[in-house]
């Protein structure tokens with residue numbers, strides 16, 4: 001295909017489709033935010049099964065669309081025992097790091113992990129992005145040939 005008179009405009013079209021795809025993607029991220037799991041569990045909930053903690057997580061839990069990102073928070077008591085665990089929208093929108101930090105006070109330690117990908121799942125987020133770009137290129141190829 002290279003060397004044909006149309007190859008320049010072809011490359012130009014591919015570039016613009018990729019750019020438009022990326023633009024749509026960034027709009028999606030800012031307008032619709034990300035999907036997050038919403039659930040909680042405490043060992044004190046003797047009458048409720050745990051479907052929320054990492055050890056016993058079930059993907060059937062409720063999800064919610066969140067503006068900035070998701071977080072999982074583990075609260076340990078002062079003896080280091082699990083006190084409470086929850087997943088929700090990120091509370092601190094100014095510190096989406098994709099990692100975990102511990103906030104320790106006299107009585108408790110809070111481990112806060114956050115992310116800005118759907119369900120805190122980087123790989124599926126990337127797959128979605130690739131999917132959008134690839135389908136854009138595919139659509140273009142079908143128009144061109």
Ligand SMILES: *[C@@H]1O[C@H](CO)[C@@H](O)[C@H](O)[C@H]1NC(C)=O
Pocket residue numbers: 048049050051056058
């Ligand atoms: C973990 O999940 C299973 C079902 O997936 C449930 O039967 C069990 O009670 C849960 N464990 C706890 C501690 O709630």
Ligand SMILES: *[C@@H]1O[C@H](CO)[C@@H](O)[C@H](O)[C@H]1NC(C)=O
Pocket residue numbers: 092094095
């Ligand atoms: C939010 O995160 C920023 C940056 O890490 C931090 O300085 C600030 O204290 C946090 N705010 C709350 C309410 O935790």
Ligand SMILES: *[C@@H]1O[C@H](CO)[C@@H](O)[C@H](O)[C@H]1NC(C)=O
Pocket residue numbers: 076080100101102109111
């Ligand atoms: C936070 O503290 C808990 C309990 O002491 C520990 O298990 C965990 O590894 C710590 N996490 C980080 C990111 O330091």
Ligand SMILES: *[C@@H]1O[C@H](CO)[C@@H](O)[C@H](O)[C@H]1NC(C)=O
Pocket residue numbers: 119121123124
């Ligand atoms: C993350 O994505 C992979 C592959 O799409 C999937 O198998 C896994 O269950 C996901 N994990 C969560 C926590 O959603």
